[in-house]
Structures are given as C-alpha cells and as structure tokens.
Amino acid sequence: MYTRLMKLIYKIENNRIFSSIKKGFILLIPVLLVGSFALLFKNFPVPAFQRFLEAGIGAVLLEILNFLFDSTVGFMSVYLVMSISYYYSETMEIRSRFLQVMSMLVSMICFVASFGGASGSMELSDMGPVGVFTAMFTAIAATKLFYVLNSRISERRRFYAPGSDTDYRNSLSVLYPLLLCVLIFIVGRFLVQRITGADNLNDLISNSIVALFENMDGGFGVGALYVLVLNILWVFGIHGGNAMEYVAQSYLVPNDTVPGVIVSKSFLDNFVMIGGCGAAICLLLALLFFAREKDNRQLARSAAPAVLFNINEILVYGLPIVLNPIMVLPFILTPLCAYLIAYGATVVGFLPVVETTVTWTTPVLFSGYLATGTVHGVIVQLITVAAGTLLYAPFICLSEKMRKSQAKTLLQELTEHLKKQQEEGKALDVLERHDSMGMLARNMASKLRIDVEAEALPLGYQPQFHSEKGIIGAEALLRWQYAGESVYPPLAVELAREDGFFDRLTQCVMRSSMDACRILLREGHMLEISMNITAEQLNNPRFVDKVIRLADEYGVSGFFCLEVTEETSVENLKSIAEHIERLKENGIMVLVDDFSMGSTSLKYLQGNGFYAVKLDGGLVKQAAENERSRDIVASIITLGKTLDYTVIAEYVETEDIRDKLKALGCHIYQGYLYSPAVPFEKLKEML
DSSP, rough: OHHHHHHHHHHHHHHHHHHHHHHHHHHHHHHHHHHHHHHHHHTOHHHHHHHTTTTTHHHHHHHHHHHHHTTTTGGHHHHHHHHHHHHHHHHHSSSSOOOOHHHHHHHHHHHHHTTOOOOTOOGGGTTTGGHHHHHHHHHHHHHHHHHHHHHHHHHHGOOTTTTOOOOHHHHTTHHHHHHHHHHHHHHHHHHHHHHOOOOOOHHHHHHHHHHHHTTTTOTTTHHHHHHHHHHHHHTTTTHHHHTTTTIIEEEEEEGGGGGTTTOHHHHHHHHHHHTSGGHHHHHHHHHHHOOSSSSHHHHHHHHHHHHHHTTTTTHHHHHHHHOOOHHHHHHHHHHHHHHHHHHHHHTTTTOOOOOOOOOOTTTTTHHHHHSSSSSHHHHHHHHHHHHHHHHHHHHHHHHHHHHHHHHHHHHHHHEEEEEEEEHTOOOOOOOOOOOOHHHHHHHHHHHHHHHTTTTOOEEEEEEETTTEEEEEEEEEEEOOOTTTTOHHHHHHHHOOOOOOOOHHHHHHHHHHHHHHHHHHHHTTTOOOEEEEOOOOHHHOHHHHHHHHHHHHHHHHSSEEEEEEEEEGGGOOOOTHHHHHHHHHHHTTTEEEEEESSSSSHHHHHHHTTEEEEEEHHHHHHHTOOOHHHHHHHHHHHHHHHHHOOOOEEEEOOHHHHHHHHHHHTOOOSSTHHHHHHOHHHHHHHHH
C-alpha cells in the first residue's frame, strides 16, 4: 500500500498537468493572503468595529478593503488561468517566450469565451473563486490546443504582413491558432448549452449537484450529502460554497428559522465547517502540533489568523489540498465526523437546536456559545476540534514521511546527475526542469539561500595532522542538510551557482571559518584554517579586497588559507599572481587543491607563489598500489623542497597509505585515518 501510494504521488508530481496546476495555485498565495485579510477585516465580528465601518473614515476604510478583496480574490480565476498557463507552457517542447505569453493570452480569451463573454452568462463573480474549476480546465486545454495548432500550421499558411517589423510579424503569425482555439471553446460552450441546458461548465456542475438533492426530504441525509459533496468539490479545486449555494438556499437556509429542525445552514457553519471547508481549524492545529517540516509549520502560522475567522483559502491552496492524494481522505472525513458528533449531541439533547444566526467570521468557541446560548455549544466544538485534529494528525505525519522518503530518493538521483554532469564537463542545469527533480532542486536552492542569508550554514572541520606535531590545521567543509539528509557539498555549491548566489555562499562560509579561526587563536590554538574558493574568485580584485578586509576584521592574518582547485582555466587568468602576492602581504596563504601534475605547470607554480599544494585524492589512493603514482607523488614532494612549497596529502584513509607517503617525504595528512570533518566544538576537544 505504501509503495503504491508513493508511486501515485510520484506520478502526480511528475505529471505536467498536475504540476502546473499546483504551481499556479502556489503562485497565487500572496494574492490570496491580501484578499483574505481584507475579507477578514471587513467582516470582523465585533459590533463596534462594524459600526465604525458605516461612516466617516471607517466607510473609506471599508471601501479600501472592498477594493483589495475584489482586485485579489475577486479575480482569482483570472490570475489562475494565466499562472497555470504560464507553467504549463514551460513544459512544452517548443520553448519560446513569445509563445508562452501568447498562450497565456489565448487561455484568458478562451476562459471568457467559455462563459459566453459579457453578452452571455458571464458574471463578475465568475472571475473569482466561483470560476476556479473552469480556470483550471481552460488554462490546460487552451494552452495545449494553442501549441498543437501552432505547430500544425505550416509557415506558408500563416498570416504575415510583408515588410512589417519583426514583432508585428510574430504577432500576426499566431492569428490562425488563436482564432481556432477561441472558436473551439465557443463551439464547446454551444454544445454544452444544447446538450445539457447549462449555460457553461460551472452551471453544468451546479445543475448536476442540485439534481442529487431533488428527491431528498431533508434532515440527516441532506446534511450529510451536503457536507460530503461540498468538500469533494474543494478537493478538485471547485469552490464548494459557491457551487452549493443553490442547495444551501433551497434546503438549509430556510431551516434557520424553523424551530426544532436540527440540520440548518447555521448548524453546519458553526459545528461542522469550523474554520471553513474541511473543518480547516482541525487541519491548522494538526499542522501546528504534529508537523515537523518547517514549511508546513510556517504555512500554518501564516494561515492561522484567517482560519480562526473561518477564512481557509490560504491553507487549502497553500498546502495544497487540491489534488493532494494523501490529504483528500481526512479533508472529506473530518467534516463528516464533525457532523456526526454535532448531530448526535443534538439528538440526545446535550446540544440545543441552533436557531440563532451568527456572523460567519465569528471564531470557534465564541460561535458555539452565541449559536446555542449555552456552554454546551462550546464543549461540542472542543470535542469536534479535538477529534478532527487527531484525525488529520496521522495523515500529516504520513505526508511528511512520504515527502521525506521521496526527497531522499530524489536527492540521490540529483547527486548522481551532478556527478555525471561533472564527468562530462557540464554545469548543473536542473532548476528549470519541470519534473520532481527540478522541484526538489528549486526547493533546495530556496532553503539554501535562506540559510545563506541567515548565515546559518553548518560547517565541518577536517583536521590536518603533521607526523610529528599533531594537528596543525583544519579545512572548513560545507555540511549542509536538506530534509534531514546530508547534501553532497558540490551539489549545494552548484545549486548556489545556478541560482546566482554562489558568491554570497562563499562569503558566508568565509565568515564562519574566520570566526572559528579567531576563537581558536583566542584560546591559544595556533591552527591554520582553510576554505575552498574558485580560480575565478581569486582573479576578482573585489573578492580579494573582501578577503583582506574580513581577515583584518576577524584578526586571523597569518592563520587563514584559501584553497584553489587546479583548473585548466587558471593558467590563463592574468591577475592571479598579483592577487596571490597581495594576499600574502596581508597574511593570507593560498594553496593549490587537487594537485596532480595536470594542467598547472611547474613554471606556473613557481611564478604564482602558492605556499602549498594538496595532492589529488585519487593520486593519493593509488599511491599505495601503483608504483607510477608513487613516482609522481615523489616528484611533487621533491619539487616542493626545491621550490619551497609544502605538500599536503588528503584522502589518507589507511596506515599503509600514510606510511608510504611518509617514506616519500610527505608529513602532513588529511583524511579518515585521522578524522572526518567534525563540528567545531568537536575539533576544539581534539586539540
């Protein structure tokens, strides 16, 4: 079962349609935040505040709040069409910014056409949450249709205006695909009207729902079916409240004023849809108390103020609930559970029949008391919330467990992908991918950027041992984790490079390692601390200036070292020698990392004044078994004595390798034989 669910989630997340819809909703979260809080303030359940909004400055504030809501949530479907179309067009084989923009425009036109436009059945409310399902369908269908039609029309059949400028020609070139797309949607709406009698897709769904209730007499069955259908609609991105409005007005609202009738709109609002659809207050509490992932807890904290006042869009679209294979079940079952508890409590006489209409934004517990006039209403709400929270909890844990398991697998795949790219001499290019690996890479890059900005990157320090003096230095190495898993350091570096904050990451590592060096010096430990940089950075005068300034700020001159990986391109960088000399003058040493007698010539070493070389790990490992490798190592060590630079061997993992290196004249070692990279506090304990 677990494996099947994992496969299902993997398929959904790698499905271009579902992925685009999910990204489209996520993109709208800031819009929903603004609109939801505007809605909250304009309906704030305090009589004095409502009176304040009726006149004077309050009336102006109310108008501003109305504008905020209408321009954000009020046009949610419009924004959703464009955002989903944008992401879906990115997955097409033909990558063109022009076609991407045009597909968004075509999707928007088709969305309007699906309602018949201003002369048809379209209302302003269709632009908001009411039209979400139509927006999802239109964005995917219109974008796909536009790209297919555009690819099928040959160049000679396109509409062109000879002699016009390029932009004008490009615009006219998609005239026929655009026209055909819109006509297909118009014909589609016409067929829906003629076959079903509904004016549009939204009306078709609403009419189908109403038909379910036509032969029901009311009572328990109507309430249960209403709750079930309402939340199922939300799962598919359809605004359940709006889609079920006719049912509510016909079967539930009239019961608000009928004495003795249990199932009414007020009853459901106050004791079933607590916090909004899906009994969102229960989902919120489950996230706050049981979620371990930082992102989930942050979402819960962001959504909490709105959910407390029964506005749940932030939580529903932010998690998201829409098309979520794990959260579907509790989202539907929790309100049904709440319905059974409240209905049963009313039948046995513990909960009075709800006959008072309470403002829908009234927070839980307050609404329970106001709706019934007794503390029993509060008690029933507490029981319902507790039961619902416990019902959501295992699904939250399962969701996070599966995400973590999936992230671990994808992280391994991403690491292997990077290694393959490095072997082929290619840069990492995963942030623009539209599959699960691309999504993971973007999430990792985002989390890494946050940690870099907060200067919260964990470092490990691998000691360097002298055969006679013991620990004489340590290399600072990145030990960043994602979702509890250690990340291959080059992967973190390449993600930062691809996302454009590599220099900021380097500076963060530099500050942390210099601070560690300062602490060691203050405690009387004269250790050299080193860190890795690139040749391009060493060639940048501003970077060199920053290193010198930071070394002076931290007081580590004479004890800080930069390790530059030997690269073919290094030899051609003009300013390297000057910059190394400047660094040396300011007490900062530079060594060549991964040295193996490759592209860096002896003349280059002599001219650029590196104080040391660190033997390539592969060469060190082979030295134990391969005589030629030992000869190369011996040559490097001999040249080191002649040219006055120190030789350091890393990847020293066995005593045999250490002894052979020592016999060849190398006396400084770094590797697992002595110690892996350890936290700073552990390093201090080793001294």
